[in-house]
Amino acid sequence: MQLNTIRRGSGDPIVFIHGMGTAASTWDACAEALADRYLTIAVDLPGHGDSPCPEDRAAFTRDAALADLDLVLAELGGPAVLVGHSLGGYLALAHAATRPNVARGIVVLNTGPGFRDPEKREGWNDRSRRNAHRFGVPERVVDLNLQQDSVVMDRLAETTTPTLVLAGGADRPEYTGSGQYLERKMPDARLVVLDGGGHSMHEDTHAIEVATLVADFTAALPDQRRRPWRIDS
16 A cells, blocks of 8 residues: 655655554654754554555555555665654564664664563554543544564564664653663663653654654664665565
């Protein structure tokens, strides 16, 4: 599926992935703060913003969303940094776990790696379905938020993509806990907790702080612009 994107600036690419029920515009403040140094691409996930909303529920699986992101990334001609919030952060982790050596780095905000325990996974899925009306999207779109396996959890120890984990100090403690888990389990992950940051801290008074952290993280990455672009199977 061809996803709608909002592009700003020029330079090394940074791709922003929003959470459930929001849209590419949730990244406006961060993207505008970075557009003087980077090419920023904010993506509308399927069924969100100006992207298509097919009737077929198969369009709203994790793997289908990752394939859609692959199309966005393939147009860039070189490796990008993926920045994801909540669901978008999980998708960034899943992309790095299933497509090693594709993303230059990932930044995840207030997110987690999913669940290895099938009962906890189904509990998450049940809550997502019950809250479909709160997300403001058709019920089938909430399938994007469902988790069918533990592939991210299972591959954390071998996911070597440099990772910056951001957690809001004023968000639910489980996100700081998830961030600590990612920092502990991943070979190259660092956690930063933003004092007073809420769940959508990239939208409010913390937007510039988030953008600065993303810029500093990106600038510190090895220069991979000459590396051949590929998607490992």
